[in-house]
Amino acid sequence: MAEIKDTAVKVFFVGTGPGDPELITVKGMNLLKTADLVIYAGSLVREKVLGYCEKGPEIRNSASMSLDEITSLMVEAARQGKKVVRLHTGDPSLYGALREQADVLEKEGVAYQIVPGVSSAFASAAALKRELTLPGVTQTVIFTRVEGRTPVPAEERLSKLAAHGATICIFLSIAMIDEVVKELAEGYPLDTPVAVVYRASWEDETVVKGTLADIARKVKEAGIKRQAMIIVGNAIGDSPGENSKLYDAGFSHGYRE
Numbered sequence: 001m002a003e004i005k006d007t008a009v010k011v012f013f014v015g016t017g018p019g020d021p022e023l024i025t026v027k028g029m030n031l032l033k034t035a036d037l038v039i040y041a042g043s044l045v046r047e048k049v050l051g052y053c054e055k056g057p058e059i060r061n062s063a064s065m066s067l068d069e070i071t072s073l074m075v076e077a078a079r080q081g082k083k084v085v086r087l088h089t090g091d092p093s094l095y096g097a098l099r100e101q102a103d104v105l106e107k108e109g110v111a112y113q114i115v116p117g118v119s120s121a122f123a124s125a126a127a128l129k130r131e132l133t134l135p136g137v138t139q140t141v142i143f144t145r146v147e148g149r150t151p152v153p154a155e156e157r158l159s160k161l162a163a164h165g166a167t168i169c170i171f172l173s174i175a176m177i178d179e180v181v182k183e184l185a186e187g188y189p190l191d192t193p194v195a196v197v198y199r200a201s202w203e204d205e206t207v208v209k210g211t212l213a214d215i216a217r218k219v220k221e222a223g224i225k226r227q228a229m230i231i232v233g234n235a236i237g238d239s240p241g242e243n244s245k246l247y248d249a250g251f252s253h254g255y256r257e
Contacts, residue, residue, distance in 0.1 A: 010078035011110055013098060015091040015117015016040075020201035021048040023118045031115065036082035039073060044089035046202075057085075067097075071104040078110045091117040094143060095171055121169040123200035124229040125236075127207055132167045134235040140166035146173040146180055162187025167233035174228040177216045184232055185212050193237035198228040 012031050017023030024032075032038065032052040040050065042061035050059060062070050070086075077084050092098045092114055105112045121143060125132050132141045142161055146152065161168060162184050173180055174196065184192075194215040198206040210218045212232070219228075 009111045009113045010082065011074050011084045011086060011105055011112040012115055013086045013088060013092045013096075013101070013112065014115045015093075015096075015119075016045050016049050016087050016089060017118040018090055018120040018123035018201045019046055019199055020123075021046060021051065023123070023201055024049055024052070025115060025117065028115050028117065031083070031085050034083060035085040037073070037077045037084045038087060039070060039084070040087035041089060045087050049087065067100055067104070071101055071108075074101075074105065075108045075110055078105075088117070089120075091119045094119055094121075095145070120171070120197075120200050120229050121231075124169070124195070124197035124231055127197050127200050127205060128195050128209075128231070128236055130236040132169070132231070132233075132235055137235050138166045138233060140164065142166050142168045143171065144168060145171045146176050146183070148172070148176070158183035159186035162232075165233075167231065167235045170230040170232070173230060174219065175225055177219050177230070180230060181212055181216045188212055188232065192232060193234060194230065194232045195236055196222075196224060196228050196230050198222075198224045200229060 014024070014028040014031055016028065029052045032049070033054045035053060035055060035057045038050065038053060038057050038059045039062050040059070042063040053059070060073060074084050074086065086101070088096045088098070090096070093116070098114070102112060121132075133139050142164070144152070144156060144158070144161060146158060158168070158170070158180060165188070170180060190213040191211050194210055194212055196208045196215065196219050198208070206222065206224065208215070208218050208222050208224065
């Protein structure tokens, strides 16, 4: 790793949220207002968010660019003293190819900062009006995906994760809904609630609810083939769990005797 001689941060990785331009953080919005160079993942990030740019920055779409091209742009601009904003969809820490970009910046001695964003998992939960964790049902949430062009470790297959009975949010897998259901059914009963949220927080957001027994059919009938989150688990069903102890009048804590 190269020594960072200029400790002033020049590169900011910003999560733009799930789609609604208003779901970017205030910090992310303010960085866009003062950016000199904006590099955005055009295949995923909505161009509407670029409306926050006020300084007339150079704007580059990274959809057709390689890692070397992206990082070279960032490093060169940073060395010229420019403020660089690298836009990712959702939160950069989830399926964002963040680490490989950050590794190059560290090697080149360029200081950077990561600004979190709202994940599509949370936007989907909001669309469902459900908590992902529910007292007496589950206190665990698993983020995962099925194997496609990017492999998944054998011990992380859905069939094994399903055995935990937790809420599972499945990214990047809607095109393989039949395989998803087949694997989940090895650990969950067929009447387990499943929801698919297409383009959570977008104007054309669509919610499809069902169970493991019928969700694949419903998804196909709705014509959903991409940009959708799959959430499975009893926490998102209609059966209530236990009330939280947080507001239980009989439960004392530091702010209530």
